Amino acid sequence: MNTSSNNDSAQEKFYPVSTGVFRVLPKSRPPFSLYMYDRHLGDFKPVSEPGKVIVSSEKERIYKACESGMVYISSKDLQACEPYLSTHLKIVLEDLADSLSAVELAPLILSSMETLIAPLFKESVKLNFERFNEAVPALIETLEQNPAILEHILGRLEREHSLTNKALATGFTGLAVCMLGRETKTDMQTLLHCAYALFLCDIGLCRLPDFVLGKEFSLTVDEQKRIKHHPILSLEILTATKAIPKPSLIAILEHHERLDGSGYPRGASGDSISWIGKLCGAVDSFVAMIMDRPGKRSMSRVNALKTLYRESSMYDPNIIYALEKVMLKD
Structure with a gap:
């Protein structure tokens, strides 16, 4: 109050x-x-x-x-408090969420999640995972009770590519699809599984050299192989935490699989790919298209969605439709 x-x-x-x-x-x-x-x-x-x-x-x-x-x-004084509150997301959500509006909570949550996710990509998952892990259930509970927060977060996401920015964009965009785009309500457990998979699916990329990730021109065959190996690296890194739910780990491994079997690392297809895996794949692709990267111009949301629709044999059309509802709401 x-x-x-x-x-x-x-x-x-x-x-x-x-x-x-x-x-x-x-x-x-x-x-x-x-x-x-x-x-x-x-x-x-x-x-x-x-x-x-x-x-x-x-x-x-x-x-x-x-x-x-x-x-x-x-x-x-909320803005002046943000640097101190942003490192304690669980406390903010448990003690302040009922008092603050969606507009006020959005920058606090986004800043806090950046503070929690950046060290996972830049430093060490082993040393920094616990703080991230304890905040995720509180985050999902808050967003489930007040999904309008997501609308204000989406407008604040950075478009400049970095592993942290992409993780934040993929995470919050995917959660918006679940909470704002679908006709049916997504249960809390599934939302939690989605959150882990969406925010962390690219964690394996932190083991690749910066010159590969930031390369402006075509990758060599060897570099392409290393990039395509990152879902397996993500799975290995996160399995070691012994805290990620199995459905999330499966989706992380699957987030570059495609319905027509053209994806990687296993070439899985159709219903052999989990729903969360399909969600991660579509959202990850969409976010990659709309972000600014070295040597590659970003697409508008509309053009990125058109691309996904053109490649409908690769993505779940219901997920693309839900993504469209969220991204083109206005």
């Missing part, structure tokens, strides 16, 4: 700060204020000041007030 102020700004709203949120906010010269509601004034009164250290005695008092639900943060 959020509360509006009676002061000079009718647009200013205040959101309750839980003990969990207070823990992750900076206490040394925070760039925002915290507030308590003053019943005598009938308005919110600051209990901390921007740029001023919150000393131990004040910290204890504010913490106890948070336990009673008496501490708030202004809507004007």
Whole structure:
């Protein structure tokens, strides 16, 4: 629940700060204020000041007030809080999601997921997977309750190609297909399986040299073989976590398979490809087409969808139709 102020700004709203949120906010010269509601004034009164250290005695008092639900943060300060909240997505979703609007949650969620996904591609899956893994169920629960968040996230996705940007675009676009594009409701367990597969299907590419991934001209035969091996690398890397559901692992292996058998790595076809595998394949292809890459001009959404329809023997037409509903909603 959020509360509006009676002061000079009718647009200013205040959101309750839980003990969990207070823990992750900076206490040394925070760039925002915290507030308590003053019943005598009938308005919110600051209990901390921007740029001023919150000393131990004040910290204890504010913490106890948070336990009673008496501490708030202004809507004007949400952007200043974003760098601190973005590293604790699970806390944000559990403690703030009910208070914030879809418009306010979208940048927080996108920034948080970038913070969680980038180290998986740039550093180490083994060292960084746990934080990502604990946030995914909370993310899916929040999006399932308020799928409108996805509409605001899609408009914020980066078009410049990088492994992180593509993972974010594939993940959120695919979840939008599931939650906003399909006629039938996708159950929570399937959504969770889709999330792991969509966000992580290209994780095997992190083992390839940068000069191959960023090459502006045609790949050599050897380089093509290495690229086509990445679904297997993704499977190997993620199986080692012992945390990815089996349907997600299968879909990750299948995300470059095609209905007509022309895909890789196994040349699977038709119904031998799982539905999540078909989803990942269509969305991954669409996102690759609309992203800016070295030596390759991006397509518009419309032209990318036309390409998928022309190649209808390769992709599930129901998924393409659902993708069209999401991408061309306006």
